[in-house]
Amino acid sequence: CSVHFVQQQNSVCSSHPFHPCQTADWICCLSCVFLQDVVVVSGFTVGKSPTAKSDKRHPFNLLLTSDQACIYVNIVTSVTCPPKHTYVKLSDLKAEELVNVYGVVVFFKQPFKSYGTDYCSSLKITDESNQKIVCTIFCREMDDHPKIFQNGDIIRLHRVKAKWFNGSMTLSSNVGFSVVTFDGAVGGAVEPRSSRKFFSFDEHDRRRVEELRSWAVSQDVCSTVSAAVPLSGVQPKVYFDLTCQLLAKAPIDTTCMLLRVWDGTKCPYTQSDVTIDPDTIEGPASFSGTKKSFIANILVFDNHVVCAKQLKIGAFLRIYNLRAVCESVKEPGLLRMDTDHLVFQLNGGTSFGKGIRVLPESSPDVQKLKRFGKDEPSDSEMLEIWSTPPEFLSKKTLFLSVSFCCSRSCSHQIQPMTLSQLKQSQPEGEYHVRAQLRSYQPHRLHQSLKLFCSNCSSMQEIPNEEVLSGIFSAAFQDSTPCRHPPWILSGHKSMDLTNVMNPSTFITHSHTHTHISSLPATFAGFSLEETCMLAAHYENIVPLTSSGGDLDLLDLSAPFLFRGKKRYYGSESETFNINNFIMNLGIQLLQYVLLMRLKLQDSTDTLDVFLWKDAEKFFGVSAEDVSATEEAQERVQKVMDLLCPPEDSQDQRPWLDLCLMAYAVEDEPGQSQTCYQIINTTIITPSTTQSGPD
DNA sequence: GTTTAGGGTTGG
Numbered sequence A: 001c002s003v004h005f006v007q008q009q010n011s012v013c014s015s016h017p018f019h020p021c022q023t024a025d026w027i028c029c030l031s032c033v034f035l036q037d038v039v040v041v042s043g044f045t046v047g048k049s050p051t052a053k054s055d056k057r058h059p060f061n062l063l064l065t066s067d068q069a070c071i072y073v074n075i076v077t078s079v080t081c082p083p084k085h086t087y088v089k090l091s092d093l094k095a096e097e098l099v100n101v102y103g104v105v106v107f108f109k110q111p112f113k114s115y116g117t118d119y120c121s122s123l124k125i126t127d128e129s130n131q132k133i134v135c136t137i138f139c140r141e142m143d144d145h146p147k148i149f150q151n152g153d154i155i156r157l158h159r160v161k162a163k164w165f166n167g168s169m170t171l172s173s174n175v176g177f178s179v180v181t182f183d184g185a186v187g188g189a190v191e192p193r194s195s196r197k198f199f200s201f202d203e204h205d206r207r208r209v210e211e212l213r214s215w216a217v218s219q220d221v222c223s224t225v226s227a228a229v230p231l232s233g234v235q236p237k238v239y240f241d242l243t244c245q246l247l248a249k250a251p252i253d254t255t256c257m258l259l260r261v262w263d264g265t266k267c268p269y270t271q272s273d274v275t276i277d278p279d280t281i282e283g284p285a286s287f288s289g290t291k292k293s294f295i296a297n298i299l300v301f302d303n304h305v306v307c308a309k310q311l312k313i314g315a316f317l318r319i320y321n322l323r324a325v326c327e328s329v330k331e332p333g334l335l336r337m338d339t340d341h342l343v344f345q346l347n348g349g350t351s352f353g354k355g356i357r358v359l360p361e362s363s364p365d366v367q368k369l370k371r372f373g374k375d376e377p378s379d380s381e382m383l384e385i386w387s388t389p390p391e392f393l394s395k396k397t398l399f400l401s402v403s404f405c406c407s408r409s410c411s412h413q414i415q416p417m418t419l420s421q422l423k424q425s426q427p428e429g430e431y432h433v434r435a436q437l438r439s440y441q442p443h444r445l446h447q448s449l450k451l452f453c454s455n456c457s458s459m460q461e462i463p464n465e466e467v468l469s470g471i472f473s474a475a476f477q478d479s480t481p482c483r484h485p486p487w488i489l490s491g492h493k494s495m496d497l498t499n500v501m502n503p504s505t506f507i508t509h510s511h512t513h514t515h516i517s518s519l520p521a522t523f524a525g526f527s528l529e530e531t532c533m534l535a536a537h538y539e540n541i542v543p544l545t546s547s548g549g550d551l552d553l554l555d556l557s558a559p560f561l562f563r564g565k566k567r568y569y570g571s572e573s574e575t576f577n578i579n580n581f582i583m584n585l586g587i588q589l590l591q592y593v594l595l596m597r598l599k600l601q602d603s604t605d606t607l608d609v610f611l612w613k614d615a616e617k618f619f620g621v622s623a624e625d626v627s628a629t630e631e632a633q634e635r636v637q638k639v640m641d642l643l644c645p646p647e648d649s650q651d652q653r654p655w656l657d658l659c660l661m662a663y664a665v666e667d668e669p670g671q672s673q674t675c676y677q678i679i680n681t682t683i684i685t686p687s688t689t690q691s692g693p694d
Numbered sequence B: 001g002t003t004t005a006g007g008g009t010t011g012g
Helices: A023-031 A203-218 A221-225 A289-293 A303-309 A364-370 A380-386 A395-404 A419-424 A465-475 A486-490 A528-535 A578-584 A615-619 A623-628 A630-643
Strands: A039-042 A045-048 A060-063 A070-073 A098-108 A119-126 A132-139 A154-165 A168-182 A239-253 A256-262 A296-301 A316-330 A336-346 A355-358 A406-408 A429-441 A449-453 A458-461 A506-509 A540-547 A550-553 A561-563 A566-568 A570-572 A587-589 A591-594 A596-601 A606-611 A656-668 A671-679 A681-683
Touching: A098 A132, A098 A168, A098 A203, A098 A221, A132 A154, A154 A203, A203 A221, A239 A296, A239 A364, A256 A303, A256 A316, A296 A303, A303 A355, A316 A364, A406 A656, A419 A429, A419 A606, A429 A606, A429 A630, A449 A623, A465 A528, A465 A540, A528 A540, A528 A561, A566 A623, A591 A615, A591 A623, A615 A630, A615 A681, A623 A630, A630 A681, A656 A681
Parallel strands: A132 A168, A296 A336, A606 A671
Antiparallel strands: A039 A070, A045 A060, A098 A119, A098 A154, A119 A132, A154 A168, A239 A256, A239 A316, A256 A296, A316 A336, A316 A355, A406 A681, A429 A596, A429 A656, A449 A458, A449 A591, A506 A540, A540 A550, A540 A561, A561 A566, A570 A587, A596 A606, A656 A671
């Protein structure tokens, strides 16, 4: 921790102090570290990486284990160091020069397959010099192409070559080409979009992006090039860009595909009926009433069919250069007549940027789309529809979602509400919500297993194996023989006590055997390990110790009973003594319980809920089994993996129909807080699903 | 360290 200055060779930053960061704020500190910043890590422990084999990363880790650990970040590097790259104004391009440029996108095409080896992106950019430059980019991988979502996005191109073509200056990708794209909204986060893990990005970049954003707004660049129109704003024969969610799709023929989408607004024109074979449709086959009036039929042709085939139901899309056309009919003997029924077409080819792009969930436009219902609370019907995930919109898909997700066993029929409505409503009572699981704690599922005393309503952790070993070895330090209490010799019938080990260690108790003194009369005691081995051969084992010549139970933080692999814990009862123990075990049996905290999300909000009272019902296992059997543990893991698929898997989070109980908890007198628990809900995993749609 | 394409709409 003595490092406050770092001597860097060949750097103008060498004399700048580093900013020390204590462990408490290390996360905060790391969030302000940029690539190229110099970081000093001190007081960390070098440890073997347990995942080195699987992730093929460095065999060692730096572990943050003590309060002394520090990360020093040279936060001044990025502002005082000269820029790593120089950028050329678009008016200063010279033919055959290799340059880096920044620009605002004013036209772009989705990458299309060239006749060579690569995909080709075609775009046009501009900057403060007001030059508009066409750029042609070749990359073999789709992912390496610019991630442009709309005109007005800011783009940074490295290693492009200026060339004269047809009387104007153009830019083409060159060897070592790379691109980073940013959203163009003034005031929005400056988040680089790139396929690469490592790319330079510092304060100079941030400033340049913000400069270009402000300039573009001042010049009204975006309003002249944006063609975004919501469904409520479409006019016949107009070309426009649509941001929407995909609800269903169906092939029409080899060159055409139907996409059914919505964006939360209602198109003022009647939709023409597109008839399709219900067996070929993916997603709901039909929509009823109000829902139907929000849905647009889009016919996608030729080259776009390949892309459309890959789209997943529920995905958020932007469709570029879509055209609204009036359906025309030809009556026999009459001229072809246009009707007032609209259908949308994405015609073949890539001219005018025609294409489809899947927008990432994090995109501001997707967030805006999802908020639609929230911003228009007056239309409650719309709110209900918009916050309904598409999976729930028809019987066919309802079956899918129910059979793969969960079922409620409560008797009441309440309409589901959004998380935001629930948060605003009166506490206490039972509610239904439809939500996805965003995250959960504890992530190590075995930590969710606790011990609960129903007598005093207290919850405690299960001691770990090391602590238990300690209790056992301490209990058997005293190996002096002790008196047989009368109950041992009398073989108390009411307890069916049948097998007693002498002098000081165990009562074993079997319903079927009677072995008195089947073990050596004197022995020093059993360790935890030995007890476990014994437990495999006897039905019940109660570990005892000698205490001043009398038999006594072990410290109650250890299990008082072993039954096979199951261990039973207890808490001391008021009237406890060893005789009462024999009469009624004198122990309040602690229940195994599962306790988790889940973060739910829907399109309106997030909500922290507990899973405890009905956790066993939720998982379909008993907590006691979870404590002892791998099958039960795997079951819990499987359910959590289903609800919250691991990051690297492509699985989508399923929507859950949940019954919640809201209740007030008093932290301090007069200070109450509303808590929520999942109740009456059972998760059904695919393998446990046998039933049909009913 | 080569090639590809080099914005600008048929219409179904």
